[in-house]
Amino acid sequence: MTDTSRVTVLLVDDQLIIVEAIRRMLAGQPDIDFHYLTDASKALDAALELQPTVILQDLVVPGTDGFKVIRSYREEERLRHVPVIVLSAGEDAKLKAHGFAVGANDYLVKLPDQVELLARLRYHSAGYISRLERDDAFRRLRESQEQLERANEELHKLAALDGLTGIANRRRFDETIRTEWQRAQRNKKPLSLLMCDVDFFKKYNDGLGHQAGDLCLKKVAGALTGCLKRPADLAARYGGEEFVLVLPDTGIDGAMKLAESCRANVERLQLEHPAGGVVTLSIGVASAVPDNHNAMEALVERADKALYASKQAGRNRVSEAGEG
Numbered sequence: 001m002t003d004t005s006r007v008t009v010l011l012v013d014d015q016l017i018i019v020e021a022i023r024r025m026l027a028g029q030p031d032i033d034f035h036y037l038t039d040a041s042k043a044l045d046a047a048l049e050l051q052p053t054v055i056l057q058d059l060v061v062p063g064t065d066g067f068k069v070i071r072s073y074r075e076e077e078r079l080r081h082v083p084v085i086v087l088s089a090g091e092d093a094k095l096k097a098h099g100f101a102v103g104a105n106d107y108l109v110k111l112p113d114q115v116e117l118l119a120r121l122r123y124h125s126a127g128y129i130s131r132l133e134r135d136d137a138f139r140r141l142r143e144s145q146e147q148l149e150r151a152n153e154e155l156h157k158l159a160a161l162d163g164l165t166g167i168a169n170r171r172r173f174d175e176t177i178r179t180e181w182q183r184a185q186r187n188k189k190p191l192s193l194l195m196c197d198v199d200f201f202k203k204y205n206d207g208l209g210h211q212a213g214d215l216c217l218k219k220v221a222g223a224l225t226g227c228l229k230r231p232a233d234l235a236a237r238y239g240g241e242e243f244v245l246v247l248p249d250t251g252i253d254g255a256m257k258l259a260e261s262c263r264a265n266v267e268r269l270q271l272e273h274p275a276g277g278v279v280t281l282s283i284g285v286a287s288a289v290p291d292n293h294n295a296m297e298a299l300v301e302r303a304d305k306a307l308y309a310s311k312q313a314g315r316n317r318v319s320e321a322g323e324g
Helices: 016-026 040-050 066-075 093-102 114-159 170-187 201-208 210-225 252-268 296-312
Strands: 007-012 032-037 054-058 084-088 106-109 191-198 234-239 242-248 281-288 318-320
Touching (some): 007 016, 007 040, 016 032, 054 114, 084 093, 093 106, 170 191, 170 234, 191 201, 191 210, 191 252, 191 296, 201 210, 210 234, 252 318
Parallel strands (some): 007 032, 007 054, 054 084, 281 318
Antiparallel strands (some): 191 242, 234 242
């Protein structure tokens, strides 16, 4: 960041007598760094390298003219707002107007009075540095806001995840089922729900301990998410050893097929159960095309009843809910 206490002056003038006069006017000013250039064709490169806080630009320069040089400053992003004070041999309203039109900030007849020159240099330099500070403050503010937004997004994601299994939690499920129900109602598309329960999980947990039980739930969650192929599908932990899958734009046939894949996936984990056999999954499936005659809660209830039917029928199976 530019030192706010220093004025960096670049003088572009081919007359060494003018250069020396300006140098003497600025000599002894501890807050002013003076630089000069007599070849205007090198002015742009010199300004880019020096990054002055104010430029003193002569209008009459060999090989070009001061107006073109000023335009070149304004076309360069890093110099676009550096104050340019025109130095002219005399008062000329048309030259002044044209100078301002191409991007000059001020106009002085050479040689200017020392007090006036110092005042204008410090004034324009301070204004430019203030602009830099303001722009830098806005940039840092934008960066902070972007960082805050990213942090909030991460927090929102974390708040929607189950701490144990890493899949969506009950809160995320509640939000998703409401959103998908409304979307399906607008589009007149089916929405299916799978309610899943790990069979005899309490016996597994009691027999092998909580660490083994936690690992079992993680593996079951992985097996369920492994069956989902579309971004819109959602697997969530409903609570305890219960899981739920939301399948937008999916009818009962597709939902039953996916449910069977989930059941088989869990069985293929071959997690030995202390009560005998391996860990299995019971699933209840319900589907509906939302309209004004049915309710979202009814879909959840039907899936839950179908899950209960799977348990009653011997577990490790998939059951379809009756019509809602």
